[in-house]
Amino acid sequence: MSFRLLLVAPPVLHGVGWWSNRDAGKPHLESLAAHVRRLCGADVVELDRVDEPDLPGALAHLDTQLTDDVGLVGISCWTSLHYLGTVAVIKHLRATHPTLPIVVGGHHATALPSDFEGLADWVVVGDGEHALRSLCAAPPKRPDETVLLKGAPITLSDDDPMDWTQVGVGEQTVWLTLSRGCPFRCRFCLEPLRGAASSRYSVAHALHIVETVVRSQAPSSVAFADPLFGSNRRWTEQFLAGLEELALPVQFWAETRADLVTAELLALYRRCGFKLDFGLDTGSLVMAEVMEKAAHPERYLRRSAEMLRAADAEALPHGVYLLFNYPGETPETTRATMDWIRTLMPPGGASSGWLSAQSFFHLPGTESFRRMPEYAERFGSRVHHPRWWTLTGDHHRLATATLPHRDWEGQEDAMWGHVRWQRGVNARWSARWTPEVRSFLQTFYGQRG
Numbered sequence: 253m254s255f256r257l258l259l260v261a262p263p264v265l266h267g268v269g270w271w272s273n274r275d276a277g278k279p280h281l282e283s284l285a286a287h288v289r290r291l292c293g294a295d296v297v298e299l300d301r302v303d304e305p306d307l308p309g310a311l312a313h314l315d316t317q318l319t320d321d322v323g324l325v326g327i328s329c330w331t332s333l334h335y336l337g338t339v340a341v342i343k344h345l346r347a348t349h350p351t352l353p354i355v356v357g358g359h360h361a362t363a364l365p366s367d368f369e370g371l372a373d374w375v376v377v378g379d380g381e382h383a384l385r386s387l388c389a390a391p392p393k394r395p396d397e398t399v400l401l402k403g404a405p406i407t408l409s410d411d412d413p414m415d416w417t418q419v420g421v422g423e424q425t426v427w428l429t430l431s432r433g434c435p436f437r438c439r440f441c442l443e444p445l446r447g448a449a450s451s452r453y454s455v456a457h458a459l460h461i462v463e464t465v466v467r468s469q470a471p472s473s474v475a476f477a478d479p480l481f482g483s484n485r486r487w488t489e490q491f492l493a494g495l496e497e498l499a500l501p502v503q504f505w506a507e508t509r510a511d512l513v514t515a516e517l518l519a520l521y522r523r524c525g526f527k528l529d530f531g532l533d534t535g536s537l538v539m540a541e542v543m544e545k546a547a548h549p550e551r552y553l554r555r556s557a558e559m560l561r562a563a564d565a566e567a568l569p570h571g572v573y574l575l576f577n578y579p580g581e582t583p584e585t586t587r588a589t590m591d592w593i594r595t596l597m598p599p600g601g602a603s604s605g606w607l608s609a610q611s612f613f614h615l616p617g618t619e620s621f622r623r624m625p626e627y628a629e630r631f632g633s634r635v636h637h638p639r640w641w642t643l644t645g646d647h648h649r650l651a652t653a654t655l656p657h658r659d660w661e662g663q664e665d666a667m668w669g670h671v672r673w674q675r676g677v678n679a680r681w682s683a684r685w686t687p688e689v690r691s692f693l694q695t696f697y698g699q700r701g
């Protein structure tokens with residue numbers, strides 16, 4: 253093997269609360285490494301969780317990995333929170349190893365490749381597997397200027413190059429991606445604009461992957477990093493039926509939509525040992541339409557309410573995710589969502605849910621990012637820090653500093669009323685958890701620290 257590729261997860265420099273859960277795995281880097289291993293050596297370096305959280309500590313750790321055989325460094329600007337860490341790593345490498353070629357990829361790089369102009373040698377837009385393979389075919393040389401590489405979408409097939417006995421080694425939670433792509437077009441999400449192809453492993457291969465990972469690594473949980481788990485009903489039913497038969501001694505986690513499930517599926521998810529998170533986002537008909545949550549917002553909310561009640565009746569541990577303050581949100585739509593949530597829990601019923609209410613953040617690569625000028629005109633929306641990822645400071649505070657609608661002017665503090673409201677809802681919901689649900693969630697969160 254002529255050279256080695258280092259795939260670097262850069263430090264997250266201003267994530268504060270946003271990045272508090274450092275339990276995110278690296279299925280993206282594991283997939284990239286597996287796809288080039290026949291051409292060169294490939295290793296993953298995680299600077300987002302080195303012992304020293306400070307930048308000098310992270311760079312010192314990187315230096316220990318930079319042996320003479322390293323011929324290419326790939327940096328994953330996976331989210332916009334990674335931007336300043338990516339720039340810091342590039343500058344460090346340029347100062348210490350000026351001839352070493354650098355390629356950058358990831359969701360932020362895909363959304364704004366121009367952010368790396370004059371910094372990286374190559375910027376990969378989209379899925380990185382094919383583009384990286386072409387770069388690694390021979391030891392790469394630095395080009396004169398930054399070159400944009402359009403990554404061809406990856407299609408998952410059962411003939412995959414992954415060594416599943418090696419993914420997430422030593423992790424309590426192993427992250428697995430069994431499908432790519434999503435058929436929906438929610439405007440706050442980056443998936444619809446990045447042009448990923450829709451593909452998935454066959455049910456038999458997916459079950460083989462999960463079984464191999466669990467038997468070889470004995471994790472306490474398996475989390476699915478699919479953009480939208482359960483987007484294909486038939487596949488999901490067959491996969492869960494197979495998983496139930498395997499009776500593996502782990503807990504599972506996935507993110508899906510309430511309008512995609514059925515009461516039978518919810519029961520199957522529970523019997524398999526899942527905690528399921530539902531990206532509901534809003535209970536307001538107006539906002540469901542603005543966010544483009546579904547082609548028929550009324551049907552979306554009706555179906556979601558039925559299924560969230562069914563999840564409680566089934567005692568399936570689950571999370572309900574809301575996104576307040578998306579452009580167009582008014583005090584009325586906020587109240588509509590809160591009223592809608594109240595209808596989920598009739599007096600005296602049992603619960604197995606937990607509510608997570610977030611405030612909209614401005615993310616490059618999304619339809620909402622593209623539409624800001626339109627929202628400004630239509631709703632009077634404003635984004636106070638349009639390039640927050642380039643600023644130093646609390647990134648969560650900077651990215652969420654927006655005015656969703658002119659109706660909030662003069663009462664901006666009230667926009668954050670959902671934080672206190674959420675606490676009250678969770679106190680009521682958790683008081684109604686059964687002992688089984690409580691014990692499941694204690695184990696689930698206990699593992700994550």
Ligand code: B12
Pocket residue numbers: 270271272273274275276277278279280281283284326327328329330331332333355356357358359360363376378379380381383384406427429440441442443476477478479480610615616617618
């Ligand atoms: C699953 C997931 C998570 C999981 C973690 C998954 C994991 N890796 O462990 C959880 C739920 C923890 C999570 C959290 C967050 N997430 Co998230 N997440 C996703 C999701 C749905 C799938 C990611 C995934 O694993 N895909 C499959 C893997 C195999 O590939 P991939 O990530 O797509 O990477 C490919 C390319 O980006 C490229 N690539 C990546 N790195 C590199 C490097 C090089 C050198 C090259 C050449 C190419 C390349 O090639 C890869 C392989 O094809 C994406 C949306 C999506 N559709 O992708 C959002 C997404 C990445 N998340 C996002 C965000 C913002 C977050 C949070 C900050 C959100 C929050 N509310 O707190 C947190 C971060 C906190 C944390 N501690 O991680 C945004 C990023 C957008 C942006 N501009 O920043 C996305 C795009 C969702 C969105 N809103 O649109 N997330």
Ligand code: SF4
Pocket residue numbers: 434435436437438441442443444479480509531
């Ligand atoms: S938020 Fe979920 S359902 Fe909506 S487009 Fe993104 S991945 Fe698909």
